[in-house]
Amino acid sequence: xxxxxxxxxxxxxxxxxxxxxxxxxxxxHDADLFAKWRGGTAKADVAAIEAYLTGEGVGDVLxxxxxxxxxxxxxxxxxxxxxxxxxxxxxPAMVPTLRYVRDHVVPAVGPVRVVSxxxxxxxNICFKxxxxxxxxxxxxxxxxxxxxxxxxxxxxxxxxxxxRTGSRFAVGLGIYxxxxxxxxxxxxxxxxxxxxxATSPCA
Numbered sequence: 001x002x003x004x005x006x007x008x009x010x011x012x013x014x015x016x017x018x019x020x021x022x023x024x025x026x027x028x029h030d031a032d033l034f035a036k037w038r039g040g041t042a043k044a045d046v047a048a049i050e051a052y053l054t055g056e057g058v059g060d061v062l063x064x065x066x067x068x069x070x071x072x073x074x075x076x077x078x079x080x081x082x083x084x085x086x087x088x089x090x091x092p093a094m095v096p097t098l099r100y101v102r103d104h105v106v107p108a109v110g111p112v113r114v115v116s117x118x119x120x121x122x123x124n125i126c127f128k129x130x131x132x133x134x135x136x137x138x139x140x141x142x143x144x145x146x147x148x149x150x151x152x153x154x155x156x157x158x159x160x161x162x163x164r165t166g167s168r169f170a171v172g173l174g175i176y177x178x179x180x181x182x183x184x185x186x187x188x189x190x191x192x193x194x195x196x197x198a199t200s201p202c203a
Contacts (some may be wrong), residue, residue, distance in 0.1 A: 008109040030082065035082050045085040051090050059099035066114035067094065067141070073092045086138040093139035096185040098171050101141065105183060108157045109145050116142035130195055134172060140184035142176075149166040154179050154197060159202035163189060174200050 038046045046064065053059040053067075068083045106112060119135040134140035145154065155175060161171045166188050173190045175184035192199030 003040050016169075023072045029071075030178070031065070034069075042083070042085060043088045047071055048088075049085055049091060053098070054095070056095045058095055058102065061098040061102045062112075062114055067098075069114065069117050071116040071120050072143075081120070082121065083146075084118055084120050084123070087121075090118075090138035092197055093134075093137050093186065096169065097139055097141060097183060100165075100171060101143070101183060104161060104169075105143070105158075106164055109149065109154060111146040112143040113146055114141050115144055134184040134186045137186060139186040140172070140182060142180055142182050149179055151179055154181065155201045162202060173200075173202065 020122065046068070049068075050059060053064070057102070068085060070082060070084060085149050091147050103110065115180070116135060117140075118138045119133065121136065124133050124136055135142075158173060158175065158181060161201050162171060165171065165182050166173060170185050172184040172187055174195070175190075176182070176193045189197065191198040192201060192203075197203065
């Protein structure tokens, strides 16, 4: 009887874990890093950009910690900081990207998490980003779906979306390995894992 009770409890806990949506975009250590960073010398800058994005109506699209993170791989690069606030002149570039993510990407693929947001020049070099990367302009986000999604399903959702709306909103769509993809609103184009248009799965 006791054994059945324990087995049932374990099964219930596993079911709860599997069925609970992913809501945290960072491992706890990254969340602690962001809290410490925003509470220190970056406090005024983070508050200012949060207020700006809220004023533009996109403050609640994605967590500010996600948008300001350089890349999920930042620990691999000595030159990269985990977070950075872009220069104020670049802030307007993120507004249409966030609107596009909210109004078009999320309805197509479901909730997303950011794996790369703003990159300063040192971080972009370290991550082997393109020299004209829109991440440098604070216009781009690399994203992954939060819900389990096969690569084929992601392609089937994003490629028709880009064909319908990409030109109108000047959307750049890069689909990389597995389910990581890039969205910006700084020019209509598409590319694959090697950054060439010919390798885009939408081609």
